[in-house]
Amino acid sequence: MPWRLLRFALNKKHPEPRMFSVHEELKPSYDVVIIGGGGHGLAAAYYLAREHGITNVCVLEKGYIGGGNTGRNTTIIRSNYLTPEGVQFYDESVRLWQDLSQDFDLNLFYANRGHFTLAHTDSALRTMRWRAEVNKHYGVASEVVGPEVVKEAAPMIDLSCSGHAPILGALYHAPGSVARHDAVAWGYGRGADQRGVEIHQRTEVLGIDVEGGRVTGVRTSKGRIATTKVLCAVAGSTPSILKMVGLRSPIYIHPLQAMVSEPIKPWLDPILVSGSLHVYISQSARGELVMGASLDPYELHGTRSTLDFVEGLTSHMLEMFPFLSNVKVMRQWAGMADMTPDFAPVMGKTPIEGFYLDSGWGTWGFKATPVCGKTMAHTIATDSPHPLITGFSLDRFRHYALTGEKGAASVGH
Incomplete structure (x- = not known):
């Protein structure tokens, strides 16, 4: 057994810090609540703190960090999509991927x-x-x-x-390229945690309070949180969360x-x-x-x-x-x-003020993790869609302005 690992095992005080801080209780309010502790949710929290100085952020995860689709994919990273919107979006993600190990000081096996x-x-x-x-x-x-x-x-x-x-x-x-998926979640989570973001695992969202067409709070298994901004980043559980705010989607x-x-x-x-x-x-x-x-x-x-x-x-x-x-x-x-019907994601603002959506990722969400976090952090901080995600808005389905990505996303992952 390596000496470094043995030293860690035998030291009751842990010579190295844990990957994430443990928060027993929720605060009464947060500036931003992120539902979903996968790569996308943690990346959004990381960039909110690092690039926008918004640290009063809470990430809620029903299970454990990276236990959803972030840990259930095949780790392929690429940008060879079909539409102009898709190519530019994923190309920015590939650029971000190349520096993530250095950003995190963590080997992502990229x-x-x-x-x-x-x-x-x-x-x-x-x-x-x-x-x-x-x-x-x-x-x-x-x-x-x-x-x-x-x-x-x-x-x-x-x-x-x-x-x-x-x-x-x-x-x-x-x-x-390929990378280690769980390490990506750990890197974003640790980076967010070090900047003051609270990560609450095993905390289920039971409801979202909406008054006068805007978000006012989130009800969880550990109590209610007052907030004016909520990001939904829960992949396959998106329809369940949307029901809480009275929204429908084609997902x-x-x-x-x-x-x-x-x-x-x-x-x-x-x-x-x-x-x-x-x-x-x-x-x-x-x-x-x-x-x-x-x-x-x-x-x-x-x-x-x-x-x-x-x-x-x-x-x-x-x-x-x-x-x-x-x-x-x-x-x-x-x-x-x-x-989604056009094989492109749904990102950005919704008809509910203060409720933001990062969903519709189908089979291609892992590769978009860095750019999703960066663009959604910008969108939340400024309350305005980042230029790279304007083609992925929810209302494109109402206007029949689809982003036809099926030819590049159907099995490429």
Whole structure:
């Protein structure tokens, strides 16, 4: 056992501080209350304190820090989206990701791998060219490459996919990366805590008080809080929170499952995604294969795992990589994906004054964690939407001004 770890274990006074302070009781009031202790909620608290000097902030988490979708994703980071709004938004996030370890003084295991979105049909290849041109227009590194480039990057792949769906090319996105999801939550949480933000775990929100069309307080399992600003950042639980303030949204919830294999010798450096086969795969620093697929085809507010998912995903994996037939699946899990009709998020102000929304993240919320925190902190502090999120407003559905991101978000994660 390393001496540093042994010294920590044997010292009753703890030679190093805890990651977060423990607050037994809520204060009577806060300037801002954030519902949801995942990456997005903690990032918003962090940037409110660091960039806007707003430290009288309370983060409420029903479970534990990072126990929701933040800890149930596959950690892919990219910005090769289809719409101008999406490309600029996620490109800013990629830029922020690159400095987070230094900002937090915490190793996030951020690793630049490169991201291939495989094309198995002529129509898919046309979409890749479309995305590449939009990306290049905004200075994002993306290009369409042939199957030989895919083979060079991943020599073990079967380009014919067992003859079922031959790979015709791919969209290569050099900035594609991965990071450790729980460390991201810890880093934002610790940074916010050090600046005076209070984080209350195992504290359930029971209701939100609205008077005269504006927020006045939040009722919790530990008592009532007076506040004039509330941010909802609860992913799959968004519809439940919206009911508390009398709002409706087009968000619908589907399970999204993933799994990992036993650790094996490193052989896959890039991230590979196939929309046609509904699979994506990367290899972790520990050698595990991190794998996922598209949404389960039914609405469900739950995180159960199914055998059907494993059977379907492994069959498609073996079409791409037949040599994996003897590799064991170690565990699987599921998250609740809050989907929107246009596959773009819902961010910003709402018809309820002082109630802000960060939701509709579906399968692509992890990669947006830094930019979400920064833009929502700006929106809350100034009560005005940040320029990067104007295309993601809730009222776009009422005006039929959708941000059509499905072509870049359906299985790319």
